[in-house]
Amino acid sequence: MKSRRSFIQKLGAGIAIPGLVSFSSPTQINSKSINHSLQGDEFWNDIRKQFPLNDSRIYLNNGTFGPSPLAVLDALQSSFVETNTSGEYGHIEPEREKLAEFVGIKTSEISLTHNTTEGINIMCWGLPLKAGDEVIITLHEHVGNALPWLNRAKLHGIVLKPFEPKATQAENLDLIKSLVTPKTKVIAIPHITCTTGLVFPIKEISAFARSKGIFTAIDGAHGAGTFDLNLKDLGCDLYASSYHKWVLGPNGTGFLYVREEILEQVQAYQVGAYSDLGWDMYQSPPEFKGYVPTAHRFDYGSQSLPMMKGAVAAADFHGEIGKGKIETRIRELNQYLFEGLSEMNSQLDILSSSEPESRISMVTFKAKNMGYQEAAGLISKEGFRIRQVPESKLEAIRISTHIYNSKTEIDSFLEATKKVLG
Secondary structure, three states: OHHHHHHHHHHHOOOOOOOOOOOOOOOHHHHOOOOOOOOOHHHHEEEEEEEOOOOEEEEEEEOOOOOOOOOHHHHHHHHHHHHHHHHHOOHHHHHHHHHHHHHOOOOEEEEEEEHHHHHHHHHHOOOOOOOOOEEEEEEEOOHHHHHHHHHHHHHHHHHHEEEOOOOOHHHHHHHHHHHHOOEEEEOOOOEEEEOOEEEEEEHHHHHHHHHHOOEEEEEEOOOEEOOOOOOOHHOEEEEEOOOOOOOOOOOEEEEEOHHHHHHHHOOOOOOOOOEEEEEEOOOOOEEEEOOOOHHHHHHHOOOOOOHHHHHHHHHHHHHHHHHHHHHHHHHHHHHHHHHHHHOOOOOOOEOOOOOHHHHEEEEEEEOOOOOOHHHHHHHOOEEEEEEEEHHHHOOOEEEEEEOOHHHHHHHHHHHHHHHOOO
């Protein structure tokens, strides 16, 4: 007992214990308040101090994983310690309410999931489709959106209609309209493609789809945390995302938005605690009284309170800075990177759209005189974390920047890329 108490005391105090990573005590790692008196790069340099990112390399791969600020680590550590010392793992309804507010929807419209792919599977399998029904999808899907729909096509005979995205929002809206037939039931596309960072005009697409009685099921992996996102305003029917990318929350946390007007049209197949209105195995036959009248029916079973506390801390971090201010900064860095790469047109081809409205957080390029794997390897050795893009047969390199990045870091990357590509 004495040994156990000593362990807990050390964990709570943040003292290093063999086999565990310790940052410091919860009170010590609390983020300082946001200093809104600072302006421009001085403000963002101050924000950077709230991230424990290692300075030994420049991190340019937020599209895969968004490192958390200290405020999130604080919330995680505090909740894990509290949960494991008290034995009270708690319920997540207060966290659900805050996370729904973060994206502008009702608490009854959000299902708390573990990642974007889980949400996509729920909406893919839950929508009322039959053999021959058509689903519009892109040729630039992440595996998390491609495989669920391919699997349903394989098992249920729905028809996928993939298309190659165009360069501008107007062109993509017109293209999607041209693909619609009387058999079209779903438009299942990303808000932002994982390949080139292309932004689709989801608001306009959703309005068009609704006028035709077509569902919009959006892969929002790169939407939450980049845009000043309001899903009610966006107008789509379903939207799946995660908190571990641009929201800067913990791995293993995500959400699914189900517009309340279509809730009863989305079938729940995996259910458990809190999915139901009641059940009784002693009846003959055993009785299932139905589903709760909210999207909570989809997030069955126990949830991790510490992980949801971390997701809320990430949302609060965005809120304290200002979601609009974050979107503006992300766009500013993206444009700065795009313009810098554009000056290297003799060495590389930019695959991302030149239209600012069709970009927000990622730029993808391809070296002209070198294979993408070799180029990526050499750039990485210069001290950068980047991502290769074999998807969609692009064989390219993707750079994604967030608020912890700076123009100085982008300049260093551009210099290294110019050196590597000769």
